[in-house]
Amino acid sequence: MDERRIGRRVQLGGLTMEVTVPAPARRRFRRPGGPTVHVMDVIDLSVSGALVEGPDTEGLGHGTVVPIRLEGREGLVRIRRVLRDEQAQRSRYGIEFIETDPELRLQIDTLIGRALHPDGEPRWHELHDG
Numbered sequence: 001m002d003e004r005r006i007g008r009r010v011q012l013g014g015l016t017m018e019v020t021v022p023a024p025a026r027r028r029f030r031r032p033g034g035p036t037v038h039v040m041d042v043i044d045l046s047v048s049g050a051l052v053e054g055p056d057t058e059g060l061g062h063g064t065v066v067p068i069r070l071e072g073r074e075g076l077v078r079i080r081r082v083l084r085d086e087q088a089q090r091s092r093y094g095i096e097f098i099e100t101d102p103e104l105r106l107q108i109d110t111l112i113g114r115a116l117h118p119d120g121e122p123r124w125h126e127l128h129d130g
Contacts, residue, residue, distance in 0.1 A: 008046060010115035015042040017052055018069040019077075019093075021059040040093070042070075045111060049080070049096040056084055056091040065098065073104035 021036045040054035060066065064079045081094030100108070 008112075008116070009044040009051075010046070010112050011044045012042055012111060012115060015045070015070075015111070016040060017042050017050070019052070019054065019060070020067045020069075021057050022064075022066065024059060043092065045108065045115075047108065047112065049077070049094065051092060051094055053090060053092045056086065056089050060091070060093060068095075070104060071107055073101060073107050075100035075104045 017040050019038050019040050021038060023033050023035050036057075036059075038054050038057060040052035043051040043053055060079055060082065062079055062082060065076055066079070068075055068077050075097060076099040077095040078098050079093055080096050081092075083092040083094075085091065097108070
């Protein structure tokens with residue numbers, strides 16, 4: 001992954017994100033299935049996006065917009081990069097937050113603040129942005 005992300009990346013061990021993969025296009029002689037939810041490990045997080053790792057999934061390609069859920073809060077992300085490990089059948093996905101509800105935005109800011117300032121004020125962004 002290159003360094004195009006806005007904001008500082010923080011690594012957060014043990015954090016997961018639910019990514020909803022759209023149903024595959026209907027194919028001949030197959031019934032259409034519904035969307036599938038995959039639990040992905042969050043490798044790192046910034047104010048503009050994240051790097052997540054999970055199953056190598058056909059429906060998650062560059063430019064795809066999918067709903068996510070992070071600690072009970074929802075938003076939409078765009079897949080910006082896909083690094084496949086075909087042997088392990090897993091991929092790393094660089095995602096960009098494109099639509100977040102206010103609670104998700106606050107949760108992201110709080111997670112980053114706690115990682116950057118574990119002994120200080122977890123809502124560090126309010127001190128610098130406002």
